[in-house]
Amino acid sequence: MSKFEDGSYGSLTGIALIGKVLAGRCQMHYTKAAVGNGTIPEGLTPKTMTGPAGYVMDAQIAAVSNPVDGECQVTVRIKSESVESGFYLTNIVLFAEDPDDGEVPYTYLCLENEPEWIRPASSVVGKLATFDLIAAVGDVDTVTAVIDPEAIATIGEVEQAILEHNNDPAAHGGLSSIEERSLTIPKTGWDIGASEAPAGVYYVDIPLDSVTEALIPIVNVQPKQLATAKKCGLYPVCRTLSGGIRLYAEKAPESEITATVVLMKEPEN
Structure with missing residues (x-):
C-alpha cells in the first residue's frame, strides 16, 4: 500500500x-x-x-x-x-x-x-x-x-448530436419505437463471463416485463447520472433477453444509475 x-x-x-x-x-x-x-x-x-x-x-x-x-x-x-x-x-x-x-x-x-x-x-x-x-x-x-484539439467532444456536444440523430427520420433504417421505459441500472448483481462479451467485461441482467430478444434496445442515461456512468465505463452496447435487458461495463457502478430504454422493432416487411 x-x-x-x-x-x-x-x-x-x-x-x-x-x-x-x-x-x-x-x-x-x-x-x-x-x-x-x-x-x-x-x-x-x-x-x-x-x-x-x-x-x-x-x-x-x-x-x-x-x-x-x-x-x-x-x-x-x-x-x-x-x-x-x-x-x-x-x-x-x-x-x-x-x-x-x-x-x-x-x-x-x-x-x-x-x-x-x-x-x-x-x-x-x-x-x-x-x-x-x-x-x-x-x-x-x-x-x-492548452486544450488538446483531439480531445473527445463535450457532453453538451454529444447530447446535441444524439438529438439531431434521433430527429432524423432516415437515421434508424425503418426501425419503429414501440415504447419507452424508465430503467434503474443497479450497483449490485454485476458479474463477468458473458459468452458474447470479451474477457473481463462486467454485465448485469435487468428484468423487464414483455421484452423479447427480437427487440432492439437504446439506453439513454439521465444527464445528472453521466459522471457515474462514465466512471464505471458503462458501454453504449446492450442487448435484449427474454424478459429483460443486458448491459455491459468496465466495472460495477458505485451507485444506481437512472436511465430510460427505448425498445425498437424492425418492420415486418
Whole structure:
C-alpha cells in the first residue's frame, strides 16, 4: 500500500507559481498533463515530485472549470487508441508555465492505492479513461490551458448530436419505437463471463416485463447520472433477453444509475 492517500496534491512549484500570478508577473496557464505507472520514490512526496513516477505518456487536457472558489477542476483524458502497451495508471501530473522556471509541475494526482487499468490500442474493447484533477488556485481570477484539439467532444456536444440523430427520420433504417421505459441500472448483481462479451467485461441482467430478444434496445442515461456512468465505463452496447435487458461495463457502478430504454422493432416487411 502507498504511503500517501489517493487524491490531488499541490506541488511546491505550483504553490510558488500562485504567488507569482497574484503579484502580476504572469497568468495561470496549464500546459500539459503526463501520466505514469510507478510509485513515489523514498524520500519524496507528491508535493516534491518533479514529474510522474514511471512516466508512460502525455495525456489530453480536455476541459477546465471552476466548481468552487479557490479551486480549478481540470479534466484529463486518455484514449486506448493512443496506448501502445496496457498499463496500470498510478499518477497524473498537471504542468503549468512559470515565468522563471518554464514548465513546472502544478498538481500531482496520486492513484497508487487504486490504480486504473489503461487498455492498449490492440485491445478488442477500447476505452476512454477520464480523470478530474482538483488544482488549488487561491485568489487567482483567470486560468487558461492548452486544450488538446483531439480531445473527445463535450457532453453538451454529444447530447446535441444524439438529438439531431434521433430527429432524423432516415437515421434508424425503418426501425419503429414501440415504447419507452424508465430503467434503474443497479450497483449490485454485476458479474463477468458473458459468452458474447470479451474477457473481463462486467454485465448485469435487468428484468423487464414483455421484452423479447427480437427487440432492439437504446439506453439513454439521465444527464445528472453521466459522471457515474462514465466512471464505471458503462458501454453504449446492450442487448435484449427474454424478459429483460443486458448491459455491459468496465466495472460495477458505485451507485444506481437512472436511465430510460427505448425498445425498437424492425418492420415486418
